[in-house]
């Protein structure tokens with residue numbers, strides 16, 4: 604190895620820093636994002652109580668911060684559709700699993716704490732048992748994407764609309780859904796929970812198809828039986 608190739612190897616080694624210390628599912632990362640700043644609020648209905656992040660310049664959710672002028676109204680729902688840190692299926696089907704796709708962003712290398720709450724019992728808070736649905740700490744630079752699988756537990760979930768709150772911060776791990784924080788971003792999402800019977804995306808075979816399929820199997824079994832009889836020694 605000559606001095607030039609040694610130098611290239613060292614550059615590659617020092618250029619590949621980053622990683623995470625907790626989280627599930629698949630993940631990707633990159634380091635080409637711009638810094639953001641500004642104050643951020645939640646936008647769930649007022650019963651959930653608002654929260655605040657003073658400064659989004661270190662870490663934020665998704666590609667963009669959502670402290671647009673429309674979201675500078677605490678407890679408003681004006682910014683629904685602008686939040687971009689979390690993506691998932693349109694409906695949460697009770698008894699099934701939903702892939703929660705997270706997108707985190709940072710300016711420079713940061714250690715970020717992420718927590719997500721879902722109001723399973725639809726009573727207007729995120730304080731009940733198992734309503735903290737995700738908690739993780741990640742050290743990364745640029746963007747970091749991962750997927751967390753969420754089981755829609757029939758013992759917790761109720762049919763109807765409810766709300767989810769996700770927060771990211773560098774302030775440390777000691778925070779709840781409404782505690783004011785300095786750094787980071789909060790995003791609130793309206794969630795629709797349905798039963799399997801109401802879920803049109805699960806296309807089950809029609810009864811007529813089942814009958815045809817059944818008779819096809821019987822026919823196949825009959826052919827096999829005949830062949831067996833033909834091969835029987837006399």
Ligand SMILES: [Ca+2]
Nearest residue numbers: 664665667668
């Ligand atoms: Ca965002």
Ligand SMILES: [Ca+2]
Nearest residue numbers: 722726728731
């Ligand atoms: Ca609750």
Ligand SMILES: [Ca+2]
Nearest residue numbers: 643644789790
């Ligand atoms: Ca927000």
